[in-house]
Amino acid sequence: MDGMLAPRRPLIYLDANATEPLRPQARAAVLAALDAVGNPSSIHAAGRGARRLLEDARSRIAARFGMAAADVVFTSGGTEANALALAGLSGGRRVIIGATEHDAVRAAAPGAAVLPVSRAGAADLSALEQLLAEGPALLCLMMANNETGVLHPIAEAAQLCRRYGALLHVDAVQAAGRMAFTLDGLGADSLALSGHKLGGPPGAGALLLRTGLDVQALIAGGGQERGRRGGTPALPAIAGFAAALDHDQDMAAMAPLRDRAEAAACAAGAIVCGGGARLPNTTCLARPGVRADTQVIALDLAGIAVSAGAACSSGKVARSHVLSAMGLGELAGCAIRVSLPWNATEADVDAFATAYAALPARMAA
Amino acid sequence: MIYLDNQATTACDPAVVAAMMPYFLEEFGNPHSAEHAMGERAADAVARARGHIAALIGAEPREIVLTSGATEANNLAIKGAARQAGTAGPHRIVTVATEHKCVLQTVLDLADEGFEPVVLPVDRNGLLDPDRLRHALRTPTLLVSIMAVNNETGVIQDLAALGAIARQAGALLHSDLAQAAGKIALDVGTMGLHLGSLSAHKLYGPKGIGALYVRRRPRVRLKPLFSGGGQERGLRSGTVPAPLVVGFGEACRLAAIHLASEPARIAGLRAHMARRLEADIPGLIHNNAGAPVVAGNLSLRLPHTNALQVIAGASDICVSTGSACTSAEVAPSHVLTAMGLTRAEAASTLRIGIGRFTSAADIDAAAAALANAHARAMPEHAEA
Numbered sequence: 001m002d003g004m005l006a007p008r009r010p011l012i013y014l015d016a017n018a019t020e021p022l023r024p025q026a027r028a029a030v031l032a033a034l035d036a037v038g039n040p041s042s043i044h045a046a047g048r049g050a051r052r053l054l055e056d057a058r059s060r061i062a063a064r065f066g067m068a069a070a071d072v073v074f075t076s077g078g079t080e081a082n083a084l085a086l087a088g089l090s091g092g093r094r095v096i097i098g099a100t101e102h103d104a105v106r107a108a109a110p111g112a113a114v115l116p117v118s119r120a121g122a123a124d125l126s127a128l129e130q131l132l133a134e135g136p137a138l139l140c141l142m143m144a145n146n147e148t149g150v151l152h153p154i155a156e157a158a159q160l161c162r163r164y165g166a167l168l169h170v171d172a173v174q175a176a177g178r179m180a181f182t183l184d185g186l187g188a189d190s191l192a193l194s195g196h197k198l199g200g201p202p203g204a205g206a207l208l209l210r211t212g213l214d215v216q217a218l219i220a221g222g223g224q225e226r227g228r229r230g231g232t233p234a235l236p237a238i239a240g241f242a243a244a245l246d247h248d249q250d251m252a253a254m255a256p257l258r259d260r261a262e263a264a265a266c267a268a269g270a271i272v273c274g275g276g277a278r279l280p281n282t283t284c285l286a287r288p289g290v291r292a293d294t295q296v297i298a299l300d301l302a303g304i305a306v307s308a309g310a311a312c313s314s315g316k317v318a319r320s321h322v323l324s325a326m327g328l329g330e331l332a333g334c335a336i337r338v339s340l341p342w343n344a345t346e347a348d349v350d351a352f353a354t355a356y357a358a359l360p361a362r363m364a365a
Numbered sequence: 366m367i368y369l370d371n372q373a374t375t376a377c378d379p380a381v382v383a384a385m386m387p388y389f390l391e392e393f394g395n396p397h398s399a400e401h402a403m404g405e406r407a408a409d410a411v412a413r414a415r416g417h418i419a420a421l422i423g424a425e426p427r428e429i430v431l432t433s434g435a436t437e438a439n440n441l442a443i444k445g446a447a448r449q450a451g452t453a454g455p456h457r458i459v460t461v462a463t464e465h466k467c468v469l470q471t472v473l474d475l476a477d478e479g480f481e482p483v484v485l486p487v488d489r490n491g492l493l494d495p496d497r498l499r500h501a502l503r504t505p506t507l508l509v510s511i512m513a514v515n516n517e518t519g520v521i522q523d524l525a526a527l528g529a530i531a532r533q534a535g536a537l538l539h540s541d542l543a544q545a546a547g548k549i550a551l552d553v554g555t556m557g558l559h560l561g562s563l564s565a566h567k568l569y570g571p572k573g574i575g576a577l578y579v580r581r582r583p584r585v586r587l588k589p590l591f592s593g594g595g596q597e598r599g600l601r602s603g604t605v606p607a608p609l610v611v612g613f614g615e616a617c618r619l620a621a622i623h624l625a626s627e628p629a630r631i632a633g634l635r636a637h638m639a640r641r642l643e644a645d646i647p648g649l650i651h652n653n654a655g656a657p658v659v660a661g662n663l664s665l666r667l668p669h670t671n672a673l674q675v676i677a678g679a680s681d682i683c684v685s686t687g688s689a690c691t692s693a694e695v696a697p698s699h700v701l702t703a704m705g706l707t708r709a710e711a712a713s714t715l716r717i718g719i720g721r722f723t724s725a726a727d728i729d730a731a732a733a734a735l736a737n738a739h740a741r742a743m744p745e746h747a748e749a
Contacts, residue, residue, distance in 0.1 A: 011403060018395040018404070032391060034382050034571065037683075039374040044676065044683040046368055076433035076573070079603035083591030104593035104602060190426070196604065201389055203433070203606030204571040218590050220470040222434040231376065231436030232566060234573020236375050237606065296400045303403035305394070 012304045012348045014261075017146050017174060017339035021057050023199035029243035030201055033236040042231060043222065054233055057242035064245050065104050065191060066182030067208055068239060070203065073215070073228045074238055077205035078173040079104040080218070084189045084207050084229070085169045086140060093138040093167065096131050098123050098152065099325035100145050103170055106321075109140065120275035121150035121326050128157060132164035139168050143175035143186075147322040148274030149282025151175070154363025158187030167213075173197050173205075177244065178279055179253045182206060195241030199342055203237035230282070247342075254340055255280035257349050259340055264353030272322055281344075284332050286328070286335035289347030292320075295336050295359055302355040367727045367734075368683045368742035371661055371720030372516050372544060378721070384615035385571065387610035399534060407607040408660070414614025415747055422542065423552035423559060424578050430600045431610060434575035435543035436467040436592070439670075440512075441577050441601065442539045442560040443471045445587030446508050451564065452479040455505035459483045459536070462510040463520075463705035464512050468541055472510065480507070490656035491520035491704050498527055502534035506721050509536045513545035517687045517700040517716055518653040521549065528557045537585065543567050543575075547620030547626065548659040558586045565609070569721055570616030574609035576739040586590025627689060628660040632705035634719050638728045645736035652701065653716060666706075670742045671714045674689050678738030682731045685716045 004333060013021065014174025022030070033053055038046030039056045045268065055069065062069040075081045086095065086108045095112040097105055106112075113119045113131055116124045139161055144151050154170060161168040170188040175181070183191055196202035209215065214228070221230010222330075230309060262272055262283045273284040287295060292308035299306055323332035336354065368376065390412060396411045398404025410516050415426045420747055432438045447458060458603070472482045481508075485497050495512065502509070509531040514521050524540060539560035545551060547568035553561055561578035561733045579600070580583050593602025605723045643649050667675060672686045687698040697711035701724035706714070719728070 013394075014404060015395070015398060015401065015403075018398045019393060021393050022389055027389065034377050034385075037368050037374070037376040039370075039566075040375045042370055042683070042685055044370065044685065045366055045680060046370065046683045047373070050374075075604045076437070076607075079435075079593035080591060083593065083602075087591070103458075103595070107592035107595065107602065110592075130735055140706065191533045194604075196395075196606070201606065201608055202395075202604050203609045219433075219437050219440045219467075220474055221467040223441075223466070230440070231468070232564075234571075234606075234609070236434060236571055237573045237609065302399045305398070305403050307398055307400055 006092040012351050013341055013347065014307045014338050014352060015307050016341035017197070017337060018067070018307055019196045019202065019342065020199045020206045021341050021343060022201060023247060023342060024300070026200045026244035026247060030236045032052050033239035036259070040235065043224065047144065048186040048195070050235060053235060053239055057238045060191070060242045061206060061245060062208070065208055066184050068211060069333070071209045071211055073209065073225050074194070075207055075208045076203060076232050076234065078171070078192050078197065081192035081205045081207040082171055083086060083108045084215055085192060086138070086306060087218060089167050089169060089190065089213065090138045093136045094134065095138050095140065098141045101140065101142055102146055102171060102173070104196060105140055105142070115139070115141070117325055119327050121145060121148050121273070121322070122276055123152045123157060125153060125156055125160065129160055131165050132160055137164070137166040138232045140169050140171065141168065142171040142173070144178070145274070145322060146174050146278045148284040149279035149339070150274040151277040151279065153187050162187065165321055166196065174279060177247070179279065189213060195237055195244065199244035200241035202242045203234045204240070205304060206283055214342070228286040240311045249342060251342070254344065257344060257346065258283055258325060258340055259339075261349045261352055265356050268357040268359070270356070271331065273326065273328060281340040282337050284323070284335050286331040288331060288334055290334055290360060292334055292336055298359055302358070304352050304355050308335070366683060367731045368718060369683050369717050369723065369731055371718035372567075372716065373685060373718070374566045374572065375720055376538070376722055377617050378616060378619060380619060381483060381570055381612045381615045385608045385612040385629070388611045389481045396605050397594070406471050411605055411607055411610050414610045417614035418450050418563065420575055421546060421551070421621050422578060423554050425581065428578055428581050430579055430597045431605055432575045432577055433573055433599055435541060435562045438562035438575050438577035438675040439465070439541055440469050440471050441587065441590050442562060443468065443499045443508065444475065444509055444583070444590060445600070446481055446537055446539070447475050447478065448559065449586045450507055450587040451741070456481040457483055457504050457506040458508050459485060459498070459501050459506055460510040460511070460653035461485050461487060462513050463487050463491055463700045464510065465516055465541055465543070466699075468512070469509055487703055489705050491515055491518050491653060491700070492656050493522060496527055497531055498530050500649045502530065502536060506534060506536040508539060510539040510541070512541040513550065513551070514659050515700060516544045516699055517708035518664045518704070519544070519658040520653050521545070521657040521659060523557050524532045526616065532557050537678050543627065544659070547624065547741055548661070551582070552626060565616055568616050568620050571609050571612045574606060574613045576613070623721065632660040632729050633725070634723055634725060635661060637725065638719065638732055639663060641729070642736060646739050652706070663717040665715045665717070666710055667715055667739055669744060670739055671712050673712070674742040675715060675735060675738045677740050679734040684735070686714060687716055702715070702737070
């Protein structure tokens, strides 16, 4: 098998929250950037051309979130953007993170106070107020959860943060490109974004900072990104990231497709984890008594790619900390995530429904 | 436009672009999604690429930690080793005045964390005197960082000799290999390296990907720069960008093949360029004449002129005054001033980087344009 791809089979990809397929306009932008020779820091014609691509991408991303271009710091991805925010904005402040944050945030803030969530998965605002009253804080809250799609009450949390003088960093990795919002509209102080979660290629992300806020670089270098992030920028990935955001697809129109998948799964015995406002493309389906990895493998054999939670280092399936935090107990080990990509079709959803109905009803968990 | 700035960045090889395309498009799975077939195929592609990267420097695939580039790899190596060791043992971290800015900055920043940065001078040819290193290492030292090939002058340090001194002193040895990989043969074993940094876009791969070699036997321990999902054995969290890694792997595979003939071809082009410019620009001086230099590099002092004027006067020719990171700065190159050049001499220096896609016709056209721009930039009194 060395040197060649494993045999392919027709595949229905419903794991968009791990990575979105490349959008066509992002493909074009990646190709154009791969064609451009030149380091954006060089002053000759090739360098100036690369610089234009970089600054054009920066301006377009800034505009999308109602910001100035100078407040966009390009990083290698969402993990680095979150780490940069946590390291750069926490000086002298207590760090508070949501109980259902991504591993990237949990690992970057090991001593943080944890803000509990409701059974539906949303941050508990009265608990937040108590935590904020204890002293100056940096709150790190994700806009949309990667496993359940549940949206946190960011605007309300932002009001509380303002009242108590706290800073608010929003991990917007799953929400960006799927909902329209601005930094000011949310009332946030910073946003973390990831290109490959919104239809760009992997390898680029950004930290967006409220004007006037600054961060100390995690990666020292040749003065790139206004001294906030060293290293030659990943131009093709950045160009693809900006282009992928420039779409006019109404992602809310995906909700009926998601609801169709959900209804079929529920008819086959699934329980939906998480409620209230959610991303339009995501559902988290628990099947009592059937281990999540068993379900994922069975669906994979049927040619359907879903996941049992976050795609991270181990590849092994641990009990979801997200569902545990929601108080779902045993169900936390029995849930799969179905996340529709931007190009999902009704036929994809129906194929999923058929395969899901054929899963064993109950097995030793 | 003729591109002669291959130290700043190189064009992505069309074969590299072709290798990446399937992983941008149909095989877009997240390599950490090991639960489904698409994720597995992406993971397999990353594993193959990691093998090619390792092979170029004589390492094992498990010794390759993927990063966003050489800058991050340099930061991870130096800060990671220092923070892992802490300040209970040796505090001293030794590097050289001609290192890339990101290495110098990283070493100097560690003073805030209780370490003792030492920056050693070089001689007029840009070489580090082994006795200087020996002297510095009389004080117990945690880590020595010496680049293999300089990005402005192309000068090759004698890492075999310098590394032996570092190892005898019990220090970890890190080398920024970004400008060396694909230009000279590298073997981390014979070089005795503990840590080595690589960049894809300096060897005809894509921007946004690089690697740190971290020796396993005996194992070198590092603290990560930031935490997260624990990818890359916990040393570098974040989704591994499979298409960029595939491109990096292909670039390394090609580099290993091209090493047999490419340096000789490029050295021929450089000799031709040097002859043309020497004939047309009397008094031209090579900054690195007394040191071994990689094939594509020319670092030339133009008499009586500011190199920026010459660059501006030859707008179709992409050459530079020095490092890209600082090329917009008015300050003179820290590399050239470390070699003892005056500010004026540094300001009159032109860097030319010949690469894989440079043709003999490119050299003729560029030499003519540069000589012409130089003549026009000469002050009136110098023409007399």
